[in-house]
Amino acid sequence: MARPTPPPPDGPRRPPAPVPSRPTLPALREAAAACRACDLFLRGTQTVFGEGEAPEAERRASVVLVGEQPGDQEDRQGRPFVGPAGRLLDKALVEAGIDRRQAYVTNVVKHFKWEPRGKRRIHQKPNEREIAACRPWLDAELAVLRPRVIVCLGATAAQALLGRGFRVTKQRGQLVPSPLAPFVTATVHPSSILRAPDDESRHAEYARFVDDLRRVAAVIAAEPAPAPAP
Numbered sequence: 355m356a357r358p359t360p361p362p363p364d365g366p367r368r369p370p371a372p373v374p375s376r377p378t379l380p381a382l383r384e385a386a387a388a389c390r391a392c393d394l395f396l397r398g399t400q401t402v403f404g405e406g407e408a409p410e411a412e413r414r415a416s417v418v419l420v421g422e423q424p425g426d427q428e429d430r431q432g433r434p435f436v437g438p439a440g441r442l443l444d445k446a447l448v449e450a451g452i453d454r455r456q457a458y459v460t461n462v463v464k465h466f467k468w469e470p471r472g473k474r475r476i477h478q479k480p481n482e483r484e485i486a487a488c489r490p491w492l493d494a495e496l497a498v499l500r501p502r503v504i505v506c507l508g509a510t511a512a513q514a515l516l517g518r519g520f521r522v523t524k525q526r527g528q529l530v531p532s533p534l535a536p537f538v539t540a541t542v543h544p545s546s547i548l549r550a551p552d553d554e555s556r557h558a559e560y561a562r563f564v565d566d567l568r569r570v571a572a573v574i575a576a577e578p579a580p581a582p583a584p
């Protein structure tokens with residue numbers, strides 16, 4: 355791998371996210387590829403935009419899952435949740451009875467933030483400035499998708515969407531009132547399960563994660579049938 359040169363921590367002023375005025379998911383994806391709203395485009399290989407089934411006309415998307423930011427694999431492949439955390443998420447969604455094809459998966463920040471450690475690229479948490487700079491993309495995705503349920507995966511997504519006071523440790527699994535969607539909830543990030551110190555706690559954490567997703571599946575299943583055509 356070429357020797358990485360991390361950018362300075364505080365770069366020059368950046369232009370705002372170039373969100374198109376009449377957004378569709380393909381138009382958003384294309385515009386986000388050229389985003390320079392914070393310094394992270396210098397560090398990531400590419401913008402990793404959200405992905406998933408677009409709702410049929412006149413219908414809401416069933417569920418949008420929001421993570422923190424792409425990881426190493428996602429940065430290389432240009433797709434969200436395709437690395438180890440994504441595989442665990444896929445497995446948990448199946449066990450909870452949520453079809454990943456019903457779900458749209460995205461992140462609060464759409465570039466991988468990392469620092470070099472030897473030959474490895476180590477995840478770094480995005481800061482407030484980076485989260486704010488990227489926020490117009492998430493807002494535009496949610497405006498197009500109008501999801502019935504939003505699931506925040508981990509504290510970064512939960513605090514971005516539900517407020518800085520939100521504590522995943524205490525409030526996970528609760529359905530929180532929000533103008534963003536009829537149902538918004540938060541659970542742990544799947545990578546936190548992968549980091550559990552031993553098999554026993556990993557299994558226990560995974561089971562709780564699946565339980566949280568089962569509650570989401572129940573909300574999706576209770577979705578009112580679309581009105582019949584006139």
Ligand code: URA
Nearest residue numbers: 421422423424434435
């Ligand atoms: N972690 C995230 O939050 N998002 C991804 O896409 C991958 C890992």
